[in-house]
Amino acid sequence: MVSASNNRIGNTMSVVKRGNSKNWYIHFQFNGETFIKSSRTTIKKVAEQMEIEWKAQLHSETYQGRKQRITLSDAFEQYKLSKQGIASYRNLIAYETVLRRLLPMRKHVDDLTAHDLERFKRDRVAEGVGAESIKYGLLLIRGTLKFAKQLGYQVAEINYPQVNLPKSPLRYLSDDEERRLLVALDPMRQGAGLTPVADRSAEMQRVLQDSFDLVILLLDTGARYSEIANIEWARIDLTERTIHLWRSKVQNETILYMSDRVFEVLSRRASNMTSRFVFNNRDGGSRGYCTQAIRKAILRAGLQNVRVHTLRHTHASRLIQNGMSVYEVKEILGHSDIKTTLRYSHLESRQVTAKARDVINRLNSRG
Numbered sequence: 001m002v003s004a005s006n007n008r009i010g011n012t013m014s015v016v017k018r019g020n021s022k023n024w025y026i027h028f029q030f031n032g033e034t035f036i037k038s039s040r041t042t043i044k045k046v047a048e049q050m051e052i053e054w055k056a057q058l059h060s061e062t063y064q065g066r067k068q069r070i071t072l073s074d075a076f077e078q079y080k081l082s083k084q085g086i087a088s089y090r091n092l093i094a095y096e097t098v099l100r101r102l103l104p105m106r107k108h109v110d111d112l113t114a115h116d117l118e119r120f121k122r123d124r125v126a127e128g129v130g131a132e133s134i135k136y137g138l139l140l141i142r143g144t145l146k147f148a149k150q151l152g153y154q155v156a157e158i159n160y161p162q163v164n165l166p167k168s169p170l171r172y173l174s175d176d177e178e179r180r181l182l183v184a185l186d187p188m189r190q191g192a193g194l195t196p197v198a199d200r201s202a203e204m205q206r207v208l209q210d211s212f213d214l215v216i217l218l219l220d221t222g223a224r225y226s227e228i229a230n231i232e233w234a235r236i237d238l239t240e241r242t243i244h245l246w247r248s249k250v251q252n253e254t255i256l257y258m259s260d261r262v263f264e265v266l267s268r269r270a271s272n273m274t275s276r277f278v279f280n281n282r283d284g285g286s287r288g289y290c291t292q293a294i295r296k297a298i299l300r301a302g303l304q305n306v307r308v309h310t311l312r313h314t315h316a317s318r319l320i321q322n323g324m325s326v327y328e329v330k331e332i333l334g335h336s337d338i339k340t341t342l343r344y345s346h347l348e349s350r351q352v353t354a355k356a357r358d359v360i361n362r363l364n365s366r367g
Contacts, residue, residue, distance in 0.1 A: 015039070015047045026051045030058050035151065036081045037074070058152065067154045072112060073105035075148040079140075082147060090248045091136075094226050094289035098124075098137060109145055110154035114161070117141065121161045128295050130307045135163040170343060171310050172317040177303055178219065184297040185212040203282065210279050211293040213265045215311065220259040222315030222333055224249065225308050230286040231278050236266055247334040254334045320347040 014028035024039045024047035035054070039047035057068050070078075076099065083089050099105070102120050104112075117138065124134045138160055149155040173181065183189070187208035188197055195204065217228045227245055235244040241258040258266065269278060279287040291308050298306050312333070319329050326348050330341040 015044060015051055023047075026054060028055070030055070033151065034082075037078055038081075067152060069108045069110060070148055070153045071105065072103060072107055072109050072144070073100075075109050075153065076105070076140075076144050078151065079144040079147045088249060090230065091226055092140065094230070095137060095140060097289060099140065103141070108154070109148050110156045112145070112156050112158060114159045117158065118161050121163065127292070128299065128307075130309065131163050131165050132309075133307075135165065138163065170313055170317065170346075171305050172314040173219075173303070173306070173310060177301070177306075178314070180301040181215065181297060181303065182212070184301040185215055185294070187212050207293065210287070211297065213269065214279055214287075215294060215297075216261055216265050218308070218311040219315060220262045221245070221256050222312050222319075223256075224312065225291065226289070229279055229290070230288065232276050233270070233273060233278060234276070236270070236278065238263070238267060238270060245334070250334060250336040252334060252336065254331070256332070316341075316344050317347055320344050321351065323351070 014026060015024045016027050018025045021038070022042050024041060024044055025036060026039055026047060027034075027036045028051070029035070035058070037054075039050050041047055041050075076096070080092065080096070083092055102123050104116055107116070120137065120141075121134055124137065142160060145155050145158070185208075187205065190196065195201075197205075200208075214229060217223070218225065221228065221243065223245055224247070226249075227247060231243070231245070235246065237244070241263055243256045243258060243262075245254045245256055247254060266278070274280065275284040277284075277286045281287055281290075294308055316329050316333055319332065320326065324332075326341050326345050327338065329344060330338055333341060335341045
């Protein structure tokens, strides 16, 4: 029996390096399933011993009926590794900080309860996050637990919270609402809870300026948050005034021409470049999913039913209201399917009916 199981697992050591990581990864197949995890060590001998122990555990679980336990944190790490190379991988990484902040990541997945997920949903609602984002977070949790179960770990049976996506009119900002939002984001603003400008640290001022500049770019490009928040300077051409925007969600590239205020923002930022990213975090890496300051500004501006994604709707709506067709806007937004862009078609229809009115008025005036 042991001999057969050894054949299924394999005796060859499967300890490898992945990407730029200094740590060794354990990577092998067992009973048709692929098992991958970081050893979290730079010492190969230690990693090889961990591989032997892991294979022994799998053998015990398979042939003696015992299942290994795993924490939510480790299960999510394995889930991430399984998703490398897919179009939505960057979105998954960007959302990771939210999961780690709001979920009991040290809990074993078989101890996870529906109450934990209800609390996650409640906290996200309290932060003013839209239903789509909450639903995406719950889908990541569901995917993590499903993958852990496929790997043979003990997993709790959980009833997931329902998230109803509201069917409401398309929300976009008016000119006045945009002005109010930018005032609320003004990096030189004074107000309760803010250190006077003269006494602010360089890091605090950078954070304030980043939120303002990021919103300008989102308004004037119509790009998805992650596409702009994590963009690298290599994709910015200030000479041609173009942005070579890679759309990871749909795996295509769009070349966008800068508006005057986007050019002003990027020129200013380029003169103080400290990272390969246009918007970097404290350590110089990509900004990631960090929208709390923008969401707070939305509340300060008194804007109702507005999310960060509303900035993308605002851009598209303005283009159509000023004569561009749905098919032209599809190219600007980088949609892979025209059906997605058709949510703005009622705005185009409104323009057409207004033109029809003008034609009839001209004809009637001849009499």
